[in-house]
Amino acid sequence: MNKKVLLIEDEPNIIEAVSFILMRDGWEVKTHSNGHDAMDAVRRREADIVILDVMLPGRSGFDILKDIRSDPALGDTPVLMLTARGQDKDREMAERVGANRFMTKPFSNADVLDAVRALVAEHE
């Protein structure tokens, strides 16, 4: 069975492009595009890895990640964080709340793919 990725991102064309490259690589891709009920999506989808944007409408990616980490059933899901701000402050914040990796926009498709593969492999 294919491994499942949950992509939480609010920019539709980024969703489309990232979904496409992951599907081509053989992943099953689910998407979600706002912060409000992102936790419901994380619980429902039971993904092998979550790609999480920091700036989401409704709720920040940092807050969502905190909830993931404090949920006993989901706590050790690998999370790749995406942000448009490359500041050290954001990177530190991501590490503190428990991101497995942090990637700055604009990223390359290959980097996303490598990161997703590596994080899932590490986790197994």
Place this chain on the structure above:
Amino acid sequence: MSTSSIIGTRIREKRMALGMRQTELASAAEISPSYLNLIEHNRRRIGGRTLLKLAAALEVEPTLLSEGAEATLLLALKGAAGSRKELKAETDRLEEFAGRFPGWAQLVAALHQRVETLERSLQNLTDRMAHDPHLAASLHEVISTVTAIRSAASILADTQEIEPEWQNRFHRNIGEDSRRLAEGAQALVRYLEAGPDSDAEVLSPQDEVQAVLAETSYYLEPIETAGEPKAAVDGTLEKLSAKLESDASRGMLREYLDGYADDVARVPLNDLRGAISTLGIEPDALAQRFGVQLPLIFRRLASLPEDEVGPVGLIVCDSSGTLLQRKEVAGFGAPRVAGACPLWPIFQALRQPSAPLRVHLRQSGRENVTLLAMAAAEPVTQATFDQPALINGYMLLLPVREDASVPTVDVGISCRICPRNACAARREPSIMSEVF
């Protein structure tokens, strides 16, 4: 400034005009003739009792000898000396310097003030870049669009045997996103270029509004004389806001003008003039006459033309102590926004909003000027169970009055430039502590 505006020189001129000899004046002032000689040549700083005695002997008001441009100049020179202590400017000979080289002294003071203005502008500019939500949002938009384009473009470039429908879709996305990117980039450039001219000061919105109001002397005739004050707000705003750089400052000015119109509606100009002619400039009596709170009367008095009511200053702060308005008068200085001297009665009024205060104020560095200060506070929002009312403080500054029942209080401007060494309220060392 002419040489004659220095205290010592003025004393000398006055003495010679009276045909008085140094020894006579010295004995009248109970100082030695040689000390008087040093004073007259601006080689000794004087103040306090000696100044009062000399003034009495010369039969002039002490302020005539001390007040005026040179007090401001000396204060600015002290500030300049304090800002670069390591250069060890000869501050003990400050008055001599200002007296002997008035032009150079003015230049030093002006350059120091320029440096301070530029530093403040730089700070504002840095704040603007770091905390500007519009800039942050625009950049975020540009980065997001670039990310989408990069991703889609590399799919088209790198994917072998891509289905035509996917190919079309990514082509379309790139087209859409590149249009968005172009618009976003243009908006960003427009925004950055719309900043003030490189030569102009970068002012905070509050500073801009204060500058515009200061030009009107705080008297807004169209609102004062309109049949319906509120109706004159839009026109006044339009006229004044030509000089404002930002929407933020226009919004702040509108708020001020709305408040001004409300005040005028409750205490109209002609009624106020009539009441002043019978009651005098007595805020408590005026407040009773109009059935309003003291702060409203303070604001109304501070908005009347100076040729009608004399110099009237007004300081307004919120409950964090941040100064919202500074209408200054000679003899009382205020920092630009925050960091004012906690001894000001306005802050005491905030702590006891129902107990207004009236004191004579003497501000350090301007010891020879005493002002009558009245402070009061009023709630500016409606109290609810969730949020207590927010309170603003108001301090009216009037010329001193002959009234022994009013206590005199010594205060500073702001710790950094305050020479009062033994002060319980000091929160940071003064850059001028060595000067005195």
